[in-house]
Amino acid sequence: MENFNTLLADIGSVIWGPFVLIPLLLGTGLFLTVRLRMLQFRKLGPALRLALIKRKDDGGAGDISQYQALTTALAATVGVGNIVGVATAIALGGPGALFWMWITALLGMASKYSEAFLGVRYRVTDARGEQSGGPQYYLHRGFTEVFGRTGGRIGLVMSIVFAVFAVLASFGIGNMTQGNAVATQMENSFGVPHITTGIILFVLTGAVLLGGIRSIGRVTAGFVPLMILLYVVGGMVVLVVNADQIPGAFGQIFSDAFTGTSAVGGFAGSAILYAIQMGVARGIFSNESGMGSAAIAAAAAKTSHPTRQGLVSMTQTFIDTIIVVTFTGLVLVTSGTWQEGGDRAGTMTADAFAGAMPDGDKLVAVSIAFFAFSTILGWSYYGERCMERLVGARGVIPYRMVFTCVVFIGAVTELEVVWNFADVMNGLMAIPNLIGLLLLSGLIVRETRRYLDNDPRLTATAAQVEEFMETGRR
Numbered sequence: 001m002e003n004f005n006t007l008l009a010d011i012g013s014v015i016w017g018p019f020v021l022i023p024l025l026l027g028t029g030l031f032l033t034v035r036l037r038m039l040q041f042r043k044l045g046p047a048l049r050l051a052l053i054k055r056k057d058d059g060g061a062g063d064i065s066q067y068q069a070l071t072t073a074l075a076a077t078v079g080v081g082n083i084v085g086v087a088t089a090i091a092l093g094g095p096g097a098l099f100w101m102w103i104t105a106l107l108g109m110a111s112k113y114s115e116a117f118l119g120v121r122y123r124v125t126d127a128r129g130e131q132s133g134g135p136q137y138y139l140h141r142g143f144t145e146v147f148g149r150t151g152g153r154i155g156l157v158m159s160i161v162f163a164v165f166a167v168l169a170s171f172g173i174g175n176m177t178q179g180n181a182v183a184t185q186m187e188n189s190f191g192v193p194h195i196t197t198g199i200i201l202f203v204l205t206g207a208v209l210l211g212g213i214r215s216i217g218r219v220t221a222g223f224v225p226l227m228i229l230l231y232v233v234g235g236m237v238v239l240v241v242n243a244d245q246i247p248g249a250f251g252q253i254f255s256d257a258f259t260g261t262s263a264v265g266g267f268a269g270s271a272i273l274y275a276i277q278m279g280v281a282r283g284i285f286s287n288e289s290g291m292g293s294a295a296i297a298a299a300a301a302k303t304s305h306p307t308r309q310g311l312v313s314m315t316q317t318f319i320d321t322i323i324v325v326t327f328t329g330l331v332l333v334t335s336g337t338w339q340e341g342g343d344r345a346g347t348m349t350a351d352a353f354a355g356a357m358p359d360g361d362k363l364v365a366v367s368i369a370f371f372a373f374s375t376i377l378g379w380s381y382y383g384e385r386c387m388e389r390l391v392g393a394r395g396v397i398p399y400r401m402v403f404t405c406v407v408f409i410g411a412v413t414e415l416e417v418v419w420n421f422a423d424v425m426n427g428l429m430a431i432p433n434l435i436g437l438l439l440l441s442g443l444i445v446r447e448t449r450r451y452l453d454n455d456p457r458l459t460a461t462a463a464q465v466e467e468f469m470e471t472g473r474r
Contacts, residue, residue: 004417005414005416005417005420008417008420008421008423008424009420011424012420012423012424012427015423015424015427015428016277016280016281016423016427017277018273018276018277020427020431021280021427021430021431022276022277022280024430024431024434024435025104025108025111025280025284025290025430025434026103026104026107026280028111028290028434028437028438029104029106029107029108029109029110029111029289029290030107031438031441032110032111032113032114032437032441032444033107033110035441035444035445036110036113036114036444036445036448039110039113039448040106040109040110040113040314040318043311043452044315044318046311047311047312047314047315048315048318050066050308050311050312051066051067051070051311051312051315052067052315062131062300062301062302062303063130063131063213063214063217063300063302064213064214064217064300064301064302065217065221065301065302066301066302066303066308066309066312067221067312068217068218068220068221068301069217069297069298069300069301069309069312069313070297070312070313070315070316071217071220071221071224071225072213072216072217072220072297072300072377072378072381073293073294073297073298073313073316073378074220074224074228074316074319074320074374074378075216075220075224075374075375075377075378076174076288076293076294076297076374076375076377076378076379076381076382077286077287077288077294077316077317077320077375077378078224078227078228078319078320078324078371078374078375079174079177079178079286079371079372079374079375080177080178080181080368080371080372080375081173081177081282081285081286082231082286082320082324082325082328082371083181083328083349083364083367083368083371084177084181084345084349084368085282085285085286086098086101086282086286086325086328086329086332086349087328087332087338087345087348087349088278088282088345088419089101089278089279089281089282089283090278090329090332090333090338091338091339091340091344091345091348092274092278092345093274093275093276093277093278093279094256094275095249095252095253095256095329095333095338096252096253096254096255096256096257096258096259096272096275096279097257097275097276097278097279097282098253098279098325098326098329098333099253099254099256099257099279100257100275100276100278100279100280100283101279101280101282101283101286101321101325101329102321102322102326103279103283104279104280104283104284104287104289104321105283105287105289105317105318105320105321105322105325106322107289108283108284108287108289108290108317108321109289109314109317109318110314111289111290111434111437112287112288112289112290112294112313112314112316112317113310113311113313113314114310114437114440114441114444115134115135115290115292115294115295115298115313115433115437116294116295116298116306116309116310116312116313116314117306117307117309117310117444117447117448118135118138118142118295118306118436118437118440118444119133119134119135119137119138119294119295119296119298119299119306119309120133120298120299120301120303120305120306120309120310121138121142121306121447122137122138122141122142123137123299124137126388126393127392127393128393130212130213130300131299131300132299132300132385132388132389133295133296133298133299133300134292134293134295134296134299134382134385134386135158135159135162135163135166135292135295135432135433135436136159136160136162136163136166136296136385136386136389137159137299137389138159138295138436138440139155139156139158139159139162139432139433139436140152140155140156140158140159141155142155142436142440142443143155143156143158143436143439143440145443146439146440146442146443147439155436158432158435158436159389159432160389160390161432162292162386162429162432162433163386163387163389163390164386164390165425165428165429165432166292166293166382166383166386166429167383167386167387167390167399168425168428168429169291169293169379169383169422169425169426169428169429170379170380170382170383170386170403171383171403171406171425172418172421172422172424172425172426173285173288173375173379173422173425173426174375174376174378174379174380174382174383175376175379175380175403175406175407175410176406176407176409176410176413176418176421176422177410177418177419177422178371178372178373178375178376178407178410179197179198179201179372179376179407179408179409179410179411180410180411180413180418181368181372182197182201182368182369182372182373182411183197183198183411183412184347185347185350185364185365185368185369186365186369188347188350188361188365189350189361189362189364189365190362190365194411194412195411195412197411198407198408198409198410198411198412199408201373201376201407201408201411202404202405202407202408204373205373205376205377205380205403205404205407206400206404208377209377209380209400209403209404210400212381213300213381216377216378216380216381217300219374219377220374220377220378223370223374224374227367227370227371227374228319228323228324230363230366230367230370231324231327231363231367231371232323232324232327234353234357234360234363234364234367235327235328235330235331236327237356237357238331238334238335238352238353238356238357238360239327239330239331239334241356241357242331242334242335242356245333245334245335246330246334249330249333249334252333253329253333256275257272257275257279258272259272281423281426283321283325284426284430285422285423285426286320286321286325287316287317287320287321287325289317290430290433290434290437291426291429291430291433292429292430292433292436293379293382293429294313294316295313296381296382296385296386297313297378297381297382298310298312298313305451306447307447307448307451307452310448328349331349331352331353332348332349332352335351335352335355335356337349337351337352337355347361349364350364350365376407380400380403383399383403384396384399384400384403387399
């Protein structure tokens with residue numbers, strides 16, 4: 001196991017090094033931000049209105065409401081990465097890593113919009129009559145439309161590569177890391193053995209997955225907003241207690257982003273490059289912008305136009321990182337628990353809460369349990385859709401069974417191995433999707449401008465919608 005863990009760490013260091021995924025991830029987000037004329041900033045207000053106030057858009061085909069699609073995607077992203085992942089990034093990369101998580105999110109909102117747009121535009125109706133989409137479809141169909149038959153063959157290969165890595169990633173980012181974090185917190189805060197937590201997660205996961213996306217959508221729509229609110233309110237309490245440390249915390253975050261620091265003297269995280277690496281890696285682990293996963297949930301939404309769902313989906317990154325991750329980061333820096341070291345990453349957020357309020361560690365444990373369980377549900381759907389793309393509907397039930405069993409395995413597996421596996425799968429999954437976003441950016445920009453210019457209030461007539469969708473079908 002030690003040799004396997006070392007191999008994973010070595011592979012991850014290459015993928016997430018300065019010459020592969022970091023420039024590709026940030027470069028794609030910046031490129032799309034420029035080409036879309038800073039859409040994520042110009043349209044953030046209307047996007048939040050569509051996502052949180054209007055909620056429904058019944059003008060098109062779909063299996064769940066656009067709000068349920070958002071909460072399903074949020075369920076998959078607001079997880080252990082928002083607590084343990086942030087702690088790992090800051091413990092190893094220093095407070096400056098939080099700055100690079102912000103940058104990843106702000107640029108990533110353009111990537112998230114683009115992949116959700118493509119997910120809806122190129123979605124298909126599967127054998128069960130459900131809407132299915134994501135990079136496993138739009139890389140093939142989009143390349144065929146834009147680049148012709150030869151491009152379509154290249155896109156087909158990329159779509160299959162994405163689907164393979166997405167299935168594998170679903171067992172890492174969306175399964176083992178979540179179960180492991182829940183088990184660790186439950187044992188530390190309540191004395192519950194890892195094996196007991198694993199059994200409970202196994203039973204609950206299997207019960208929900210029987211109902212498919214509609215069941216997942218109903219569950220996530222119900223408790224995802226509540227779990228985020230609970231955690232944010234707890235974070236506010238900690239920040240009120242440590243209010244005198246907040247100005248210094250922001251100063252340290254911004255200064256360390258460009259100078260680098262270490263959590264403990266002599267750490268490898270003293271280099272600025274490591275702060276960037278940890279910030280970007282944990283940033284994408286948290287909000288998944290550029291990975292293509294959220295496009296799978298977006299494709300199931302009832303929406304009248306891809307632009308509308310794209311705007312709704314990009315708010316997921318804003319809520320996940322700019323709000324939830326920021327609270328975690330500030331709690332860690334203001335309390336000083338980030339200096340406990342990387343080996344304490346799994347519990348340092350709980351330590352910060354416990355130092356500011358009675359039983360604060362228990363609140364974090366409960367938050368992680370909710371966050372992690374919701375992530376398990378969201379990623380089970382992502383993996384299921386990609387498995388269906390690879391082998392057809394016959395692969396769905398076996399996938400659900402294996403996925404449910406792996407939840408238990410994750411609860412009793414060494415944390416470091418799980419995180420390294422998740423980093424590698426995340427990176428390999430993101431690469432074909434990011435390349436696809438770059439090559440299909442012309443179509444995204446052209447059709448987005450056409451829609452927004454025709455109706456800047458984000459409404460469209462039935463004729464406009466039908467004309468747009470007919471273009472996509474051709």
